Amino acid sequence: MKNILIPTDFSENAWNAICYGLQFFKAEPTNFYLLHVSISERQESGDDTVANGIFFDRKDTVGTKNKLLEVKKKIEESHSNSNHRFYVLQEHSFFIEGIKRSVTQKRIDFIVMGTKGASGFKEANIGSRTGEVITRVKCPTLIIPEKAQYVEVKEIVFPTDFNNYFKNKILITLDEIMAINESNLRVLHVTRKERELSTLQLENKNFLEDFLEDKPHSLHFITNQNIEDALATFIRDMQINMIAMVAKNINFFQRLLYKPSVTKISYHIDTPFLVLHE
Numbered sequence: 001m002k003n004i005l006i007p008t009d010f011s012e013n014a015w016n017a018i019c020y021g022l023q024f025f026k027a028e029p030t031n032f033y034l035l036h037v038s039i040s041e042r043q044e045s046g047d048d049t050v051a052n053g054i055f056f057d058r059k060d061t062v063g064t065k066n067k068l069l070e071v072k073k074k075i076e077e078s079h080s081n082s083n084h085r086f087y088v089l090q091e092h093s094f095f096i097e098g099i100k101r102s103v104t105q106k107r108i109d110f111i112v113m114g115t116k117g118a119s120g121f122k123e124a125n126i127g128s129r130t131g132e133v134i135t136r137v138k139c140p141t142l143i144i145p146e147k148a149q150y151v152e153v154k155e156i157v158f159p160t161d162f163n164n165y166f167k168n169k170i171l172i173t174l175d176e177i178m179a180i181n182e183s184n185l186r187v188l189h190v191t192r193k194e195r196e197l198s199t200l201q202l203e204n205k206n207f208l209e210d211f212l213e214d215k216p217h218s219l220h221f222i223t224n225q226n227i228e229d230a231l232a233t234f235i236r237d238m239q240i241n242m243i244a245m246v247a248k249n250i251n252f253f254q255r256l257l258y259k260p261s262v263t264k265i266s267y268h269i270d271t272p273f274l275v276l277h278e
Helices: 012-024 059-076 096-103 116-128 127-136 166-183 197-211 229-238 249-258
Strands: 002-007 032-040 046-053 053-058 084-092 110-115 139-143 155-159 186-189 217-221 240-245 273-276
Touching: 002 012, 002 096, 002 240, 012 032, 012 110, 032 059, 032 096, 059 084, 084 096, 096 127, 110 127, 127 139, 127 186, 155 166, 166 186, 166 197, 166 229, 166 240, 166 273, 186 197, 186 229, 240 249
Parallel strands: 002 032, 002 110, 032 084, 110 139, 155 186, 155 240, 186 217, 240 273
Antiparallel strands: 046 053, 139 273
């Protein structure tokens, strides 16, 4: 039984992420936890209470709980799947603390959350919630752009420079995601200049190939002065349905995936991506 956490602020983006998550894990026995993290800036007495050092309004708490229950009811009415169970969670804390606590207490396997296309990721360095989750919460996370619509994930691209060792946790999670839809994994190495791999890169490449030996995969090497265009073209030509990346490479891939000046890039608004943690 998988445990999936879906943070929600009751927006359309959050609902879209819920719908995607339900479809992606449709064949998996799953507990879905719908989480809202509440923070109130009011610091008055009376109806205000303190939890984890954060002031929150009891009336707001009741309203939020009702909203969560409404979302749960909406899911259950529109989504018939005997494999799935739904629960609501409310945290009164700073956002990341609430996410981390829920991940620990409910033994979460994956987080599924929405983002506003390019901006939600591009702004990771200035504290967007999506950026905070994928950099500060060590849990595999599926990021669903606002315009992403579920299609069966048959093609996954895994961009890598082969400079980092692939730890077992990363590979096991990647294998688990591949198995859900019997996906093909396209390992992609893009460089600006043609050059041989270093000894370290070769070792990491060979290790990855050994792991993938009995799994549907292929390795692709592209030389292009414009790495962003090369990746965009690859995603288009290979009909990629999901982008997988390692969390420690986020600064590198944020430049590749969400550079707004690249006119060819359209996948950033409709292609989900999986962030893997060591």
